[in-house]
Amino acid sequence: MDIGSVNYLPYEDFVDVFGNVVEKCPLITAAVWSRRPFSSLADLEASINDFIDALPESGKEGILRVHPDLTGRDLQSGTLTRESREEQVQAGLDTLTTAEVSRMARLNTEYKDHFGFPFVICARMNNKATILRQLEERLRNERTIERACAIDEVKKICHLRLQGLVVPETSNKL
Ligand SMILES: NC(=O)N[C@H]1NC(=O)NC1=O
Numbered sequence: 001m002d003i004g005s006v007n008y009l010p011y012e013d014f015v016d017v018f019g020n021v022v023e024k025c026p027l028i029t030a031a032v033w034s035r036r037p038f039s040s041l042a043d044l045e046a047s048i049n050d051f052i053d054a055l056p057e058s059g060k061e062g063i064l065r066v067h068p069d070l071t072g073r074d075l076q077s078g079t080l081t082r083e084s085r086e087e088q089v090q091a092g093l094d095t096l097t098t099a100e101v102s103r104m105a106r107l108n109t110e111y112k113d114h115f116g117f118p119f120v121i122c123a124r125m126n127n128k129a130t131i132l133r134q135l136e137e138r139l140r141n142e143r144t145i146e147r148a149c150a151i152d153e154v155k156k157i158c159h160l161r162l163q164g165l166v167v168p169e170t171s172n173k174l
Pocket of ligand 1: 068118122
């Protein structure tokens with residue numbers, strides 16, 4: 001789909017197509033629809049990011065809280081959204097050894113107990129080794145810094161999901 005077609009989508013279709021660009025947050029998509037027309041894919045993405053940035057800190061934490069844990073176990077259980085499952089598989093999280101699954105589960109719990117929201121990272125820009133390393137390192141962050149870092153990761157995930165849904169303008173001209 002190109003950006004011109006996006007601008008013609010009725011509200012329901014827009015939410016159907018873009019409702020999960022921010023994991024389990026169709027409300028963001030619904031709100032951003034009223035900012036049409038978008039001049040480009042980057043403009044649509046900027047509208048989503050502006051909406052997120054304008055939220056109070058409790059709203060940002062809410063976005064983080066609905067993210068699934070990155071663990072082998074959730075991947076096996078079949079409860080993830082299609083997007084999240086595909087991203088976790090691409091990062092190799094379906095190939096964790098039993099020891100790695102336990103380590104990730106332990107660190108995830110420690111992280112969540114400490115910050116009150118789950119560890120979020122753009123899986124497709126990482127692999128299982130860098131995800132485990134980041135989880136360990138970010139656990140040591142000060143809370144405000146960590147919340148901002150996690151929201152940046154949400155935006156990276158959203159960026160890649162949007163790329164999969166809208167043809168960038170440069171490709172249109174080919
Ligand atoms: N917890 C977490 O980071 N989950 C997200 N990361 C990602 O790339 N997809 C997700 O669902």
